[in-house]
Amino acid sequence: MSGDRPRPTLRTIRGPEFSAILGIGDHRPERVVGNDEIVRYIDSTDEWIRERSGIAARRQAGPDESLVDMSVSAAQAALDAAGVAADRVGAVIVATISHDVQTPAAATLVADRIGAGHAAAYDLGAACSGFTYGIATADDLVRSGRAEHVLVIGAEKLSDYRNPYDRGTAFVFGDGAGAALVGPSTTPGISATVWGADGSGAPLISQSVGWNAARAAWFRDTAEHGLDAAGGELPPPARVNPEATDTYWPYLTMQGPSVFRWAAYQMAPVALEAIEAAGITPDDLDVFVPHQANTRIIDALVKKIGLPDRVVVARDDLADMANTSAASIPLATARLLREGRAKSGDLALLMGFGAGLTWAAQVVVLP
Amino acid sequence: MAQSQEEILAGLADIINEETGLEQEAVQLDKTFTEDLDIDSLSMMTIVVNAEEKFGVRIPDEQVKNLQTVRDAVDFIHGAQD
Numbered sequence: 001m002s003g004d005r006p007r008p009t010l011r012t013i014r015g016p017e018f019s020a021i022l023g024i025g026d027h028r029p030e031r032v033v034g035n036d037e038i039v040r041y042i043d044s045t046d047e048w049i050r051e052r053s054g055i056a057a058r059r060q061a062g063p064d065e066s067l068v069d070m071s072v073s074a075a076q077a078a079l080d081a082a083g084v085a086a087d088r089v090g091a092v093i094v095a096t097i098s099h100d101v102q103t104p105a106a107a108t109l110v111a112d113r114i115g116a117g118h119a120a121a122y123d124l125g126a127a128c129s130g131f132t133y134g135i136a137t138a139d140d141l142v143r144s145g146r147a148e149h150v151l152v153i154g155a156e157k158l159s160d161y162r163n164p165y166d167r168g169t170a171f172v173f174g175d176g177a178g179a180a181l182v183g184p185s186t187t188p189g190i191s192a193t194v195w196g197a198d199g200s201g202a203p204l205i206s207q208s209v210g211w212n213a214a215r216a217a218w219f220r221d222t223a224e225h226g227l228d229a230a231g232g233e234l235p236p237p238a239r240v241n242p243e244a245t246d247t248y249w250p251y252l253t254m255q256g257p258s259v260f261r262w263a264a265y266q267m268a269p270v271a272l273e274a275i276e277a278a279g280i281t282p283d284d285l286d287v288f289v290p291h292q293a294n295t296r297i298i299d300a301l302v303k304k305i306g307l308p309d310r311v312v313v314a315r316d317d318l319a320d321m322a323n324t325s326a327a328s329i330p331l332a333t334a335r336l337l338r339e340g341r342a343k344s345g346d347l348a349l350l351m352g353f354g355a356g357l358t359w360a361a362q363v364v365v366l367p
Numbered sequence: 368m369a370q371s372q373e374e375i376l377a378g379l380a381d382i383i384n385e386e387t388g389l390e391q392e393a394v395q396l397d398k399t400f401t402e403d404l405d406i407d408s409l410s411m412m413t414i415v416v417n418a419e420e421k422f423g424v425r426i427p428d429e430q431v432k433n434l435q436t437v438r439d440a441v442d443f444i445h446g447a448q449d
Binding site: 051052255256257258260261264265294296300 | 415
């Protein structure tokens with residue numbers, strides 16, 4: 001019985017009223033992989049790929065260039081752009097689906113390498129929505145007083161999980177990283193995020209097998225047929241038997257037409273909801289940065305949202321970076337700012353959508 | 368209210384024309400979407416979404432692959448309207 005003792009009231013924290021993105025940075029691996037290289041392994045053509053997807057090329061990280069390396073580079077660029085020292089970062093979030101170990105999180109390594117001291121650090125798994133989920137989280141962390149500044153990094157090395165023999169997805173994925181520093185602001189810089197998930201749509205974008213099933217298939221087939229049955233090399237990727245690649249390694253799979261239908265027609269209402277939640281109309285927007293998945297998805301979204309022609313729509317990154325999942329939105333935004341197509345103070349609608357299924361959209365003031 | 372198959376065909380031809388630029392007269396019952404009309408899988412989804420709206424029916428993803436010919440689509444829509 002604690003009735004005689006006064007019950008203490010817990011102290012909580014409060015933060016600034018508003019947050020904003022203070023700086024954006026990106027990292028693009030050097031090696032360019034054109035469609036000509038992709039079609040060596042699939043029955044397809046450069047023209048077919050461009051017409052279906054809008055993709056002309058993608059970047060591929062070097063063999064010694066890890067997801068953490070790319071993240072550090074993008075994070076440093078975002079800090080430099082913001083003019084904020086790393087020791088003022090209270091949390092580091094890496095949105096990714098392709099960090100190649102399950103633990104420790106990429107974010108802890110990134111925080112250490114950029115000099116963020118003992119900032120909290122964790123990875124966020126929301127696939128192509130990862131960056132916009134991360135911005136939502138960072139907005140809350142800053143405004144709650146949990147962290148003064150939060151680094152949100154979208155980073156992917158999808159070349160590790162790209163099936164070179166699947167003609168529906170071999171051309172889709174690319175590598176890269178983008179980062180945003182979120183911090184306190186005297187005016188609202190990030191609107192209320194509209195987000196959600198629908199696990200009933202999980203099969204639309206997933207992995208061919210899980211790690212345990214891949215290991216079991218590998219042992220089963222090599223025990224039965226000897227190592228040669230699987231090409232005499234451990235996966236990944238291209239040396240193994242093409243007929244069985246997707247059982248030995250968890251490649252990304254996608255039901256293209258169904259994903260197109262979902263993204264093109266069910267994400268437009270999400271965008272409109274985010275615009276309304278921000279207290280603006282489509283006419284107030286300067287920039288639209290959708291996840292860079294497919295040019296025909298982007299075309300359908302622009303039409304359905306009813307964006308005026310003057311709104312700058314991110315598309316160039318899709319053409320030469322392909323789909324970089326969580327990295328695509330910060331990569332595309334950094335590029336628009338660098339090329340002067342978007343400028344500081346512009347209102348930009350960011351919208352991620354992808355595996356899960358997951359989605360998240362918010363309007364931000366560009367730094 | 369259920370529409371006649373002729374009305375559905377005409378409506379479908381308009382939707383296909385809007386998506387692909389193909390003349391309405393080219394959209395005939397015995398034509399296949401992929402081979403004859405050269406409609407790819409993504410355009411097919413756009414046509415399906417617009418057909419759902421126009422005809423007030425639901426055409427699930429798993430049904431779309433069964434719609435090989437224009438007749439398949441007209442029959443499905445006609446049946447779904449009943």
